[in-house]
Amino acid sequence: MHRIPEEVDTPDVLIDRDVLERNIARMAAAVRERGLLLRPHAKTHKVPEIAALQLAAGAAGLTVATLGEAEVFAAHGAEDLFIAYPLWVGPRQAERLRRLSAAARISVGVDSAEAAAVMGEQLGDAAGDVAVVVEIDSGHHRSGVRPEDAADVARAAARAGLRVEGVFTFPGHSYAPGMPVEAAAQEQQALDRAAGQLAAAGFEVRRRSGGSTPSALLTDSATATEVRPGVYVFGDAQQLELGRCALEDIALTVAATVVSRHEGGNGVPRRTVLDAGSKVLGSDRPAWATGCGRLMDHPDARITALSEHHATVVWPEDAPLPALGERLRVIPNHVCLTMNLVDDVAVVRDGALLERWTVAARGRNS
Amino acid sequence: MHRIPEEVDTPDVLIDRDVLERNIARMAAAVRERGLLLRPHAKTHKVPEIAALQLAAGAAGLTVATLGEAEVFAAHGAEDLFIAYPLWVGPRQAERLRRLSAAARISVGVDSAEAAAVMGEQLGDAAGDVAVVVEIDSGHHRSGVRPEDAADVARAAARAGLRVEGVFTFPGHSYAPGMPVEAAAQEQQALDRAAGQLAAAGFEVRRRSGGSTPSALLTDSATATEVRPGVYVFGDAQQLELGRCALEDIALTVAATVVSRHEGGNGVPRRTVLDAGSKVLGSDRPAWATGCGRLMDHPDARITALSEHHATVVWPEDAPLPALGERLRVIPNHVCLTMNLVDDVAVVRDGALLERWTVAARGRNS
Numbered sequence: 246m247h248r249i250p251e252e253v254d255t256p257d258v259l260i261d262r263d264v265l266e267r268n269i270a271r272m273a274a275a276v277r278e279r280g281l282l283l284r285p286h287a288k289t290h291k292v293p294e295i296a297a298l299q300l301a302a303g304a305a306g307l308t309v310a311t312l313g314e315a316e317v318f319a320a321h322g323a324e325d326l327f328i329a330y331p332l333w334v335g336p337r338q339a340e341r342l343r344r345l346s347a348a349a350r351i352s353v354g355v356d357s358a359e360a361a362a363v364m365g366e367q368l369g370d371a372a373g374d375v376a377v378v379v380e381i382d383s384g385h386h387r388s389g390v391r392p393e394d395a396a397d398v399a400r401a402a403a404r405a406g407l408r409v410e411g412v413f414t415f416p417g418h419s420y421a422p423g424m425p426v427e428a429a430a431q432e433q434q435a436l437d438r439a440a441g442q443l444a445a446a447g448f449e450v451r452r453r454s455g456g457s458t459p460s461a462l463l464t465d466s467a468t469a470t471e472v473r474p475g476v477y478v479f480g481d482a483q484q485l486e487l488g489r490c491a492l493e494d495i496a497l498t499v500a501a502t503v504v505s506r507h508e509g510g511n512g513v514p515r516r517t518v519l520d521a522g523s524k525v526l527g528s529d530r531p532a533w534a535t536g537c538g539r540l541m542d543h544p545d546a547r548i549t550a551l552s553e554h555h556a557t558v559v560w561p562e563d564a565p566l567p568a569l570g571e572r573l574r575v576i577p578n579h580v581c582l583t584m585n586l587v588d589d590v591a592v593v594r595d596g597a598l599l600e601r602w603t604v605a606a607r608g609r610n611s
Numbered sequence: 612m613h614r615i616p617e618e619v620d621t622p623d624v625l626i627d628r629d630v631l632e633r634n635i636a637r638m639a640a641a642v643r644e645r646g647l648l649l650r651p652h653a654k655t656h657k658v659p660e661i662a663a664l665q666l667a668a669g670a671a672g673l674t675v676a677t678l679g680e681a682e683v684f685a686a687h688g689a690e691d692l693f694i695a696y697p698l699w700v701g702p703r704q705a706e707r708l709r710r711l712s713a714a715a716r717i718s719v720g721v722d723s724a725e726a727a728a729v730m731g732e733q734l735g736d737a738a739g740d741v742a743v744v745v746e747i748d749s750g751h752h753r754s755g756v757r758p759e760d761a762a763d764v765a766r767a768a769a770r771a772g773l774r775v776e777g778v779f780t781f782p783g784h785s786y787a788p789g790m791p792v793e794a795a796a797q798e799q800q801a802l803d804r805a806a807g808q809l810a811a812a813g814f815e816v817r818r819r820s821g822g823s824t825p826s827a828l829l830t831d832s833a834t835a836t837e838v839r840p841g842v843y844v845f846g847d848a849q850q851l852e853l854g855r856c857a858l859e860d861i862a863l864t865v866a867a868t869v870v871s872r873h874e875g876g877n878g879v880p881r882r883t884v885l886d887a888g889s890k891v892l893g894s895d896r897p898a899w900a901t902g903c904g905r906l907m908d909h910p911d912a913r914i915t916a917l918s919e920h921h922a923t924v925v926w927p928e929d930a931p932l933p934a935l936g937e938r939l940r941v942i943p944n945h946v947c948l949t950m951n952l953v954d955d956v957a958v959v960r961d962g963a964l965l966e967r968w969t970v971a972a973r974g975r976n977s
Contacts, residue, residue, distance in 0.1 A: 256976050256977055288920070310919065333869070333886070338620075356871050357872065360936075382879075386923075387918060388870065388884045390873075504699045505697050505753075513748075520699070520977075524951050529889065529894050550753070552753060553947055554696060570699050581919055582889060582890070585890050586974060608952065608954055610953075611620045611622055
């Protein structure tokens with residue numbers, strides 16, 4: 246049980262540097278052993294220092310979600326950036342893509358012939374500097390074309406002057422109880438089918454990209470060439486409750502103070518209130534979650550509600566309520582949202598503050 | 612149907628200045644007519660320009676949730692700030708409170724004898740410069756003492772050298788279908804009882820503060836002296852679906868682009884994907900909501916899922932899917948979270964960009 250450094254005012258985000266480094270090393274080794282490349286999703290952390298640790302551990306490049314994130318990491322020296330998103334490119338986005346491709350190797354998602362045509366047109370002479378990767382739907386039913394339509398998109402991209410590099414998918418349905426194995430199988434089938442389509446249409450399929458944190462270690466190098474997990478660097482309450490990480494793998498917690506304390510009774514809950522609400526934890530709460538996050542050192546307490554600046558914590562009848570002013574560490578349900586809420590984070594080791602890192606890509610949503 | 616200014620890249624937050632001003636004027640007039648003071652909650656908008664409009668419309672002061680928010684608004688000239696939160700005051704918080712009270716009239720929530728004692732001790736000679744308001748629980752069961760315990764807290768505060776100004780409550784359970792009338796009645800009863808307790812203990816009760824956006828216009832000046840609504844300046848999809856504002860009262864929307872489009876079939880939903888996800892809309896979704904926000908100009912579409920950078924929108928069978936690249940305005944479920952996700956917002960009138968406002972208190976969570 247690491248203490249919260251005295252210098253930290255709550256609420257604040259703490260990153261345990263030892264756990265972070267262990268998580269990064271472990272995923273790097275596991276992916277390498279499977280014969281895959283690792284292209285971690287930087288939307289989880291948005292921190293150049295963490296990207297540098299991932300690249301030093303052998304990552305082949307970074308995945309990002311937006312042009313703004315790509316710009317931040319390119320400015321910090323990232324040389325290979327995959328914007329795994331079906332960008333719609335107008336004149337301003339094209340100008341940003343041109344500037345980006347002068348600084349780094351840029352690849353971009355595409356999931357329609359129309360978007361590919363518009364991207365090529367807007368990029369003009371620079372179209373050949375941007376590689377595109379066709380997004381396919383492997384069962385999550387968000388963006389991405391059906392695997393059998395991948396070649397149509399690739400042909401439109403090639404006609405528009407873009408370099409077609411391969412196919413990618415996000416098996417988002419792997420984030421549910423019992424789903425990783427099935428989702429990983431569907432991902433594999435979809436990548437295989439789409440890659441086959443592209444090859445039959447004469448494309449050299451150099452990238453077959455899959456993999457979320459829950460499914461990354463199920464991805465097979467017979468089909469995929471790379472995986473793009475994000476959350477693994479920190480872990481969070483969702484991963485913990487799904488059994489996909491252990492308590493000792495949690496690298497990110499939110500330091501909070503008990504500001505209100507009530508023994509309850511007569512139908513009123515026995516509870517404490519912490520000064521960490523949805524404006525620092527984020528309010529993602531899947532139906533199967535036991536609450537709005539977990540307490541690191543009190544596994545039986547339940548965070549029953551989040552307001553913007555309050556977490557209501559209900560305690561078991563036989564556990565003493567913590568004292569007013571006591572400081573506790575909260576594990577958010579979804580770390581990607583937490584990191585997007587703060588301008589900087591406290592990096593700690595054995596409960597001592599080492600330094601602060603700026604969340605340089607926070608809020609870079611466009 | 613106002614267009615999205617061409618200069619705006621998506622996702623971006625648009626504030627319709629005419630609607631904003633109308634909402635501010637209407638609440639100011641309605642509260643004045645009821646014989647109450649209006650102390651709007653600035654955690655909703657976090658924007659000094661909007662606070663200035665509220666104060667110009669006659670607001671008695673501002674409510675904030677954190678020391679950081681108080682510092683931002685004090686720096687922009689606010690003269691009367693109520694931190695409606697049970698602060699736990701250590702040496703650094705005390706120093707900030709001392710500095711704040713040199714710049715503005717500061718009042719702070721307190722909900723335990725212990726927190727009052729610690730606050731007074733930490734403030735030392737400056738204790739008399741800070742007014743405290745006892746927080747009571749009127750049925751939301753978050754922070755706040757039972758009305759019958761209010762005098763104990765007030766006495767502890769007075770012993771600690773703090774000025775006791777009155778009582779406040781947040782009827783948060785008014786944010787549910789059919790609840791405002793009952794919650795407002797409970798609020799009134801709780802304020803009445805707690806104020807009676809304080810008066811019987813010899814305190815002059817100058818402030819009896821209640822009122823959320825859903826219940827503010829039900830609060831009775833026979834009991835309360837002021838209300839603290841926040842969301843009314845913008846409205847949001849929660850208020851809209853609860854019937855507490857109309858579509859034409861929505862002042863804040865998120866501009867988004869259709870980046871992916873699928874006719875679906877064979878069990879796969881007929882959908883578009885917009886480039887506005889939980890990292891700009893926030894992911895609050897009450898059980899009774901129809902989805903993760905609404906589309907301003909397409910009331911029958913349903914936002915069925917939010918990822919961090921994707922909104923999945925399912926369309927009625929008989930409605931044509933919007934084109935790729937089309938730009939749509941999304942009404943977030945909870946505007947307070949949206950404002951806390953962006954560094955600045957686009958102020959528009961009749962679809963034209965007037966200026967940009969900095970969300971100066973964004974992320975000031977401590």
